Amino acid sequence: RSKSEPPIVFHWFPFIGNAISYGTDPCNFFMKCREKHGDIFTFILFGRKMTAYLGLDGNEFILNSRLQDANAEEIYSPLTTPVFGRDIIYDCPNSKLMEQKKFVKFGLTQSALESYVQLIENEVLDYLKSAPAFKGHFGTVDISSAMAEVTIFTASRSLQGAEVRKKMTAEFANLYHDLDNGFRPINFLMPWAPLPRNRRRDAAHLKMQSVYMDLIQERRKRGREVDEEPDMIRNLMSCAYKNGQPLPDKEIANMMITMLMAGQHSSSSSSAWIMLRLASRPDIVEELYQERVRTIGEDPLQYSNLSKLTLMQGVAKETLRVHSSIHSIMRKVKNPMPVANSDYVITPDKVLLSSPIVTHLSEEYFPNAGVWDPKRWSQRVETETSEDMVDYGYGVISKGTRSPYLPFGAGRHRCIGEKFAYAQLATIISTMVRHFKFSTIDGKEWVPPTDYTSLFSRPAQPAVIRWERRF
Numbered sequence: 001r002s003k004s005e006p007p008i009v010f011h012w013f014p015f016i017g018n019a020i021s022y023g024t025d026p027c028n029f030f031m032k033c034r035e036k037h038g039d040i041f042t043f044i045l046f047g048r049k050m051t052a053y054l055g056l057d058g059n060e061f062i063l064n065s066r067l068q069d070a071n072a073e074e075i076y077s078p079l080t081t082p083v084f085g086r087d088i089i090y091d092c093p094n095s096k097l098m099e100q101k102k103f104v105k106f107g108l109t110q111s112a113l114e115s116y117v118q119l120i121e122n123e124v125l126d127y128l129k130s131a132p133a134f135k136g137h138f139g140t141v142d143i144s145s146a147m148a149e150v151t152i153f154t155a156s157r158s159l160q161g162a163e164v165r166k167k168m169t170a171e172f173a174n175l176y177h178d179l180d181n182g183f184r185p186i187n188f189l190m191p192w193a194p195l196p197r198n199r200r201r202d203a204a205h206l207k208m209q210s211v212y213m214d215l216i217q218e219r220r221k222r223g224r225e226v227d228e229e230p231d232m233i234r235n236l237m238s239c240a241y242k243n244g245q246p247l248p249d250k251e252i253a254n255m256m257i258t259m260l261m262a263g264q265h266s267s268s269s270s271s272a273w274i275m276l277r278l279a280s281r282p283d284i285v286e287e288l289y290q291e292r293v294r295t296i297g298e299d300p301l302q303y304s305n306l307s308k309l310t311l312m313q314g315v316a317k318e319t320l321r322v323h324s325s326i327h328s329i330m331r332k333v334k335n336p337m338p339v340a341n342s343d344y345v346i347t348p349d350k351v352l353l354s355s356p357i358v359t360h361l362s363e364e365y366f367p368n369a370g371v372w373d374p375k376r377w378s379q380r381v382e383t384e385t386s387e388d389m390v391d392y393g394y395g396v397i398s399k400g401t402r403s404p405y406l407p408f409g410a411g412r413h414r415c416i417g418e419k420f421a422y423a424q425l426a427t428i429i430s431t432m433v434r435h436f437k438f439s440t441i442d443g444k445e446w447v448p449p450t451d452y453t454s455l456f457s458r459p460a461q462p463a464v465i466r467w468e469r470r471f
């Protein structure tokens with residue numbers, strides 16, 4: 001092999017290559033390859049040459065690569081376009097995606113987030129009153145399914161708006177389920193497969209799209225109401241591209257479907273992991289409860305005082321460090337990319353793979369990295385200097401690649417849902433802890449293994465914990 005090629009990971013079978021060991025436990029696979037080959041190596045995934053570049057240098061090389069060298073839409077579009085819809089996100093030029101990210105990010109204003117926190121808290125309280133799993137004084141609950149329900153109710157009531165929340169019973173729930181069934185890793189490789197689930201996915205997308213478009217027409221007719229809530233649909237209805245073209249209703253509908261899917265998977269997985277970690281540490285649950293009583297007493301939560309709940313912030317940050325739901329960020333190489341301080345050149349026959357979770361779990365950046373310790377964040381100060389800042393068209397962001405902690409990615413494709421996600425997670429968890437104590441079924445300090453088979457890593461099912469009402 002030429003010295004400009006990164007080492008190739010041993011594999012028994014051609015085509016399938018390392019799919020099984022990668023697919024069952026990507027983190028473990030990356031750590032083992034890193035020990036043997038260092039930070040850059042190529043493995044085979046269903047005939048594709050996946051070149052992983054790990055560590056701080058790898059995160060910088062991939063996440064801050066030039067647009068013309070590393071392409072996201074070529075890899076992601078076959079998976080996302082049938083689910084999200086046409087002409088948005090990865091089914092349009094990157095410059096258009098940057099404008100769409102600007103619309104969403106600038107829609108998440110302080111006052112919008114303030115109103116979302118109150119709507120989310122009320123939704124959680126209603127859920128705890130009505131959910132069968134939380135009847136009585138104590139009991140057990142499959143926390144993964146409970147958090148999936150809480151997440152979709154709270155996100156639809158706040159970000160999506162009251163009309164969408166009302167539909168989150170029979171109609172939308174089934175459509176969401178069919179659409180979600182089409183959002184699977186297999187569709188990375190064979191999106192065109194005429195599987196019945198792909199036909200149901202396409203039908204569900206069309207139905208959801210028309211429901212949103214009718215809702216938008218309805219709002220246009222009604223005009224702006226006086227005390228209208230600042231939901232994202234209302235925000236997008238007032239957005240226009242740089243070329244003067246207003247955001248078409250179909251693109252608004254599809255962006256709302258996109259945010260429903262993005263938010264649902266990431267937040268339900270993260271909130272389930274937070275609850276499972278808390279159940280394994282009842283002592284931290286009590287400290288969270290005391291922190292809430294100490295800082296805001298009996299008052300309802302407000303976005304402006306979430307930052308006072310420092311232990312709550314640490315619990316969320318630490319969970320996103322250990323349980324990042326996106327373990328593989330991928331780009332198609334378009335031009336030969338020389339790697340600084342090495343002979344390597346990454347050629348266009350490769351797919352670049354970045355995995356920030358590997359730096360999240362590296363001892364050199366996080367002592368006792370495998371230990372879930374929310375208090376480690378009170379000692380850490382993230383330093384960011386001015387030269388680290390950049391604007392790709394949706395606001396100034398940090399380049400972020402000095403940091404070993406990148407749960408929301410970095411660079412051009414960085415997440416714009418972070419503020420909403422943190423507000424949603426902190427509000428849901430704080431409200432749950434306000435009313436209940438939690439513990440594991442057997443009282444031992446453990447969490448379930450990770451299920452990597454779906455698109456977003458999540459707790460292996462079933463994930464049952466014990467709850468007990470506080471008063």
Ligand code: HEM
Pocket residue numbers: 072097101259262263266267270320325326329330406407408409410412413414415416417418420421
């Ligand atoms: C805990 C919650 C979340 C986590 C951990 C998360 C994580 C990520 C990561 C790692 C990326 C980078 C992907 C890449 O570079 O290929 C990303 C991008 C993105 N996320 Fe999130 N996300 C979360 C919530 C959300 C929410 C709630 C929304 C929408 C409301 C959202 C919308 C997006 C968008 C639009 C992008 C940009 C993709 C691109 O530019 O290619 N995310 N997110």
Ligand SMILES: N#Cc1ccc(COc2ccc(/C=C/c3ccc(C(F)(F)[C@](O)(Cn4cnnn4)c4ccc(F)cc4F)nc3)cc2)cc1
Pocket residue numbers: 019020022023024076080089185258259261262263265266326327328329415417452453454455456
């Ligand atoms: N044998 C076997 C075998 C082999 C392999 C496997 C498993 O292999 C893999 C490989 C890669 C991956 C990658 C995950 C991945 C990437 C992109 C996206 C996304 F694009 F969809 C997202 O970033 C998601 N997102 C962002 N923020 N919130 N959500 C997004 C962007 C913008 C947007 F507007 C909406 C979005 F929601 N989603 C998920 C997962 C599993 C199993 C078994």
